[in-house]
Every structure is written in C-alpha cells, then in structure tokens.
Amino acid sequence: MGAKHAAGGVRARAREVMRAEVAAVVQDLILERGYEATTIDDICAAAEVSRSTFFRYFPSKEDAVLGAALDSGERLRDTLAARPLSEAPWVAMRRALDPLIEHYEAHDERVRSLTRLIMNTPVLAARHREKNARWHGLLQPEVARRLDADPADRSDPRAHALIAAALGCVEAALTAWTSTDRPQALAPILDRAMDVPLRHK
Structure with a gap:
C-alpha cells in the first residue's frame, strides 16, 4: 500500500511539473x-507535446494561460482557515491573500504583462471571473x-458579500497594478483597495 501511495505521489508531482511547464510555454507564446x-x-509544437497530451493537462487554451492561478483557491481557503479567529473576518481575508500577492510580485514584470493581457482580453477576463x-x-x-453564520443558510448574504467584495478588491488592485508600465508594489495597492494598514507601517 505504501509503495502504491508513493508511486501515486510521484506521478502527481510529475503531472504538476508538466502542467507548469506547458503553462509557461503558453504564457510566453501569447506574450x-x-x-x-x-x-x-x-x-504543442513549442512545448513538444501532442494535442491529446495538451488537452490531458488543460481543457482549453484559456485554462493554460491562467495556469496555477486556477488551482490557488484551495490554498487561499486553507490560509484563511489558519488565520487567528481573533482577527476580524475582513482583515483575515486580506492577510490570507498575502501568498497570492507575493506570487504575483515574485515574478513582477512578466506576471504584470500577463495579468494586463488577461484583464484586457475578453475571453481570458471571463475565464478569470469564472475562477x-x-x-x-x-x-x-x-x-x-x-x-458565526450558517453556511447552508442561503438567506444570509453576509459571507457572500464579504467574499465578493474581497475578490472585487483583488481585481481592482490587479487592474491598477497593470495600468501603467511603471513598476509598483501590488500589496500596497490591495491594502488601499481593502483599506487595511500596511503590514510594515
């Protein structure tokens, strides 16, 4: 059983590496x-894979462009769950977004160019909103x-409103971040959008 699990883990990691490599090729080409x-x-020619292999990793070209961003929801949820319960929900949401913002800033110019393209290409912007x-x-x-709300109570709008507002702030911050060619830090833009004090102030 242990050997099977180990083999499954190796295959899963190999699949993730391959997905990331193909996504990088797609992003480079569209830029x-x-x-x-x-x-x-x-x-397929640039990545040296067949069409069937490409579609095994991504259902569409749009999904390949967005790449790892599509898979970040689980990490965001887990990071939020790990925040102290003493934090106000809005502040906890902002802090849970830190790893995502750090990912954007770690690859500054390339990711800014890619994000600008996503925001300005209708089919990609639509897929981004589906994400x-x-x-x-x-x-x-x-x-x-x-x-302290019931997750099953669809008549209570508070959780939906908070999430929609937070993700709307992220989209507004990304739009502002990509609005000029002048390098700028993304975290303070999101802090401004969400009106949360800077961490190192």
Whole structure:
C-alpha cells in the first residue's frame, strides 16, 4: 500500500511539473504573439507535446494561460482557515491573500504583462471571473464560520458579500497594478483597495 501511495505521489508531482511547464510555454507564446494569434498547434509544437497530451493537462487554451492561478483557491481557503479567529473576518481575508500577492510580485514584470493581457482580453477576463466564482464557493463555508453564520443558510448574504467584495478588491488592485508600465508594489495597492494598514507601517 505504501509503495502504491508513493508511486501515486510521484506521478502527481510529475503531472504538476508538466502542467507548469506547458503553462509557461503558453504564457510566453501569447506574450510574444498575442492570445488570438497563438494556436493550440503552436503551443504543442513549442512545448513538444501532442494535442491529446495538451488537452490531458488543460481543457482549453484559456485554462493554460491562467495556469496555477486556477488551482490557488484551495490554498487561499486553507490560509484563511489558519488565520487567528481573533482577527476580524475582513482583515483575515486580506492577510490570507498575502501568498497570492507575493506570487504575483515574485515574478513582477512578466506576471504584470500577463495579468494586463488577461484583464484586457475578453475571453481570458471571463475565464478569470469564472475562477473567482469557483473560489467564492470554496471560501464561503470558512467565511460563514468566522461570521458565526450558517453556511447552508442561503438567506444570509453576509459571507457572500464579504467574499465578493474581497475578490472585487483583488481585481481592482490587479487592474491598477497593470495600468501603467511603471513598476509598483501590488500589496500596497490591495491594502488601499481593502483599506487595511500596511503590514510594515
């Protein structure tokens, strides 16, 4: 049983590495050529994979462009769950977003260019919002818990409102972050959007 689990873990890690490599190829191509001008065949040629292999990793070109961002909802939920219960729910949500913001800032110029392209390409912006809708569902039980609300009570709008407001602030911050070619830190922009004091103030 242990050997099976180990083999499964190796395969899962190999799959994640391959997904990341293909996503990086897709992102490089669309930054160079533009989204519409980049075809699946172009991607497969550059990544040296077949079409069937590409679609085994990603259901669409849009999903490949967004890459790891699509898989970040679980990490955001787990980070929020680990925040102290003494924090106000809004502050806990802001702090839970720190790893996501750090990911954006770690690859500053490339990620800024990619984010700008996503925000300005309708089909990618739509997929980005679908991702936010999925995150909304993942976060709702934990936010409801912090609000002393019943996660199953659909008549209580508070958890949904808080999540929608937070993710809206993230989108507004990303739009502002990519609005100019001048390098700027993303965290203070999100702090301003969410009106949370800077951590190192």
